[in-house]
Amino acid sequence: xxxxxxxxxxxxxxxxxxxxxxxxxxxxxxxxxxxxxxxxxxxxxxxxxxxxxxxxxxxxxxxxxxxxxxxxxxxxxxxxxxxxxxxxxxxxxxxxxxxxxxxxxxxxxxxxxxxxxxxxxxxxxxxxxxxxxxxxxxxxxxxxxxxxxxxxxxxxxxxxxxxxxxxxxxxxxxxxxxxxxxxxxxxxxxxxxxxxxxxxxxxxxxxxxxxxxxxxxxxxxxxxxxxxxxxxxxxxxxxxxxxxxxxxxxxxxxxxxxxxxxxxxxxxxxxxxxxxxxxxxxxxxxxxxxxxxxxxxxxxxxxxxxxxxxxxxxxxxxxxxxxxxxxxxxxxxxxxxxxxxxxxxxxxxxxxxxxxxxxxxxxxxxxxxxxxxxxxxxxxxxxxxxxxxxxxxxxx
Amino acid sequence: xxxxxxxxxxxxxxxxxxxxxxxxxxxxxxxxxxxxxxxxxxxxxxxxxxxxxxxxxxxxxxxxxxxxxxxxxxxxxxxxxxxxxxxxxxxxxxxxxxxxxxxxxxxxxxxxxxxxxxxxxxxxxxxxxxxxxxxxxxxxxxxxxxxxxxxxxxxxxxxxx
Numbered sequence: 324x325x326x327x328x329x330x331x332x333x334x335x336x337x338x339x340x341x342x343x344x345x346x347x348x349x350x351x352x353x354x355x356x357x358x359x360x361x362x363x364x365x366x367x368x369x370x371x372x373x374x375x376x377x378x379x380x381x382x383x384x385x386x387x388x389x390x391x392x393x394x395x396x397x398x399x400x401x402x403x404x405x406x407x408x409x410x411x412x413x414x415x416x417x418x419x420x421x422x423x424x425x426x427x428x429x430x431x432x433x434x435x436x437x438x439x440x441x442x443x444x445x446x447x448x449x450x451x452x453x454x455x456x457x458x459x460x461x462x463x464x465x466x467x468x469x470x471x472x473x474x475x476x477x478x479x480x481x482x483x484x485x486x487x488x489x490x491x492x493x494x495x496x497x498x499x500x501x502x503x504x505x506x507x508x509x510x511x512x513x514x515x516x517x518x519x520x521x522x523x524x525x526x527x528x529x530x531x532x533x534x535x536x537x538x539x540x541x542x543x544x545x546x547x548x549x550x551x552x553x554x555x556x557x558x559x560x561x562x563x564x565x566x567x568x569x570x571x572x573x574x575x576x577x578x579x580x581x582x583x584x585x586x587x588x589x590x591x592x593x594x595x596x597x598x599x600x601x602x603x604x605x606x607x608x609x610x611x612x613x614x615x616x617x618x619x620x621x622x623x624x625x626x627x628x629x630x631x632x633x634x635x636x637x638x639x640x641x642x643x644x645x646x647x648x649x650x651x652x653x654x655x656x657x658x659x660x661x662x663x664x665x666x667x668x669x670x671x672x673x674x675x676x677x678x679x680x681x682x683x684x685x686x687x688x689x690x691x692x693x694x695x696x697x698x699x700x701x702x703x704x705x706x707x708x709x710x711x712x713x714x715x716x717x718x719x
Numbered sequence: 720x721x722x723x724x725x726x727x728x729x730x731x732x733x734x735x736x737x738x739x740x741x742x743x744x745x746x747x748x749x750x751x752x753x754x755x756x757x758x759x760x761x762x763x764x765x766x767x768x769x770x771x772x773x774x775x776x777x778x779x780x781x782x783x784x785x786x787x788x789x790x791x792x793x794x795x796x797x798x799x800x801x802x803x804x805x806x807x808x809x810x811x812x813x814x815x816x817x818x819x820x821x822x823x824x825x826x827x828x829x830x831x832x833x834x835x836x837x838x839x840x841x842x843x844x845x846x847x848x849x850x851x852x853x854x855x856x857x858x859x860x861x862x863x864x865x866x867x868x869x870x871x872x873x874x875x876x877x878x879x880x
Contacts, residue, residue: 626755626782628779628780629780632727646754654754669751702737702775703776703777704747705756705777707738
């Protein structure tokens with residue numbers, strides 16, 4: 324059996340998205356900036372896509388800027404809010420310890436430029452505490468950026484509450500909604516969101532395309548200079564086929580949020596129930612306020628990369644927050660923020676599902692994982708220490 | 720694939736995996752915090768030849784593969800010969816390792832040395848301390864920059880990407 328369960332990394336394109344992309348590539352090749360008919364046809368399709376994306380977020384189409392993806396949107400949103408704050412002498416930014424690196428690394432860069440950044444802790448449940456956020460707000464706070472839902476542990480953050488607080492204090496609120504868009508209901512007006520980033524390939528659209536929502540009146544700084552595309556805020560000929568395909572995928576995903584969530588949550592919970600039976604395992608992140616598709620667990624005494632390689636050999640494709648898979652020497656900053664010790668964080672497994680998965684696939688995963696864990700534990704000196712009592716179990 | 724076929728073979732079919740109750744020398748290196756620990760057991764006969772080797776490893780695919788091939792490389796060898804096993808030889812025998820995994824080969828070399836040192840200590844055999852100078856070890860404490868082997872030092876078939 325082959326099970327693709329790494330949908331938080333990327334998703335397979337939907338038939339709708341692919342058909343749209345193919346027909347665009349074939350038929351609509353004009354440059355939207357050209358005055359001739361081919362160009363204007365492309366322009367029309369581009370603006371239709373903008374309206375579609377705006378409608379899914381309850382935004383106005385003039386508030387949507389197309390980007391190369393979530394990372395670019397995050398960068399532009401944060402840099403824009405920082406520059407706007409700086410002009411008013413506000414150089415303090417609030418974010419969280421569990422943000423994506425597209426946010427964290429942008430903030431690090433701003434710190435070097437003299438901005439002060441407060442990164443909020445999260446609880447053991449992986450959720451930001453609103454009172455902590457309120458306490459961190461200062462007169463010079465220019466921006467609050469808190470992700471909508473976490474990419475590793477799937478926890479959904481109290482976005483509407485944060486939006487409300489920020490709006491009442493006149494602070495710009497940005498949310499990285501890359502994992503949430505197309506999977507959770509988003510209403511930028513009701514949630515008082517000033518800026519929002521999304522990426523097409525997380526909801527069965529193409530890679531390399533995304534969007535930034537910026538509420539009317541929010542000053543945007545261009546980070547790619549050149550032509551006057553995207554109302555002068557993002558130079559470069561628009562990736563029209565990808566943008567139109569993204570809009571089709573987004574519309575499809577948003578129209579099926581409840582239906583997909585019901586189906587995917589049932590699989591998620593089935594998977595968690597099955598894998599939780601493995602001794603000394605733990606589910607990372609809150610079980611309720613959680614993306615429908617996210618399973619993230621730690622298994623004591625093993626290392627995640629070897630688990631992934633063994634799962635791959637069985638046809639199961641997943642992800643881990645171990646150092647070996649992160650390309651750094653430390654395990655996932657998100658798992659560490661939950662208070663997990665390094666050695667436990669190394670033994671993490673993320674399975675992220677989609678509506679293309681089946682309950683049978685969940686049973687297959689449940690059948691294969693315990694044997695692999697047992698095999699790896701049997702050759703693990705850490706497990707030997709845990710079992711002999713020389714090392715204390717962190718997970719009961 | 721991130722790893723060479725050799726690495727995958729040793730990861731998927733590790734040689735000499737297990738524990739040894741009556742080992743003559745046991746060496747453990749690495750740190751669970753960093754995500755890799757290797758434990759090497761050796762049995763040494765009266766002639767000073769390594770007659771059996773076993774290993775247990777907590778770590779990534781390359782940590783398991785380097786442990787496995789290191790056991791093969793010292794099996795049946797004289798103890799002095801085992802001490803000459805270098806991390807570079809381990810990397811070469813595996814047809815290369817990705818740059819960020821080179822520290823695993825250092826761990827394998829050190830696990831062998833630690834087992835031999837334990838054997839010397841248990842038998843009361845005198846040895847030159849310099850042979851067991853603390854080396855690279857687990858690279859979360861000793862960043863790759865300090866490892867003996869640099870990616871540019873390797874002029875062998877690279878791991879397939």
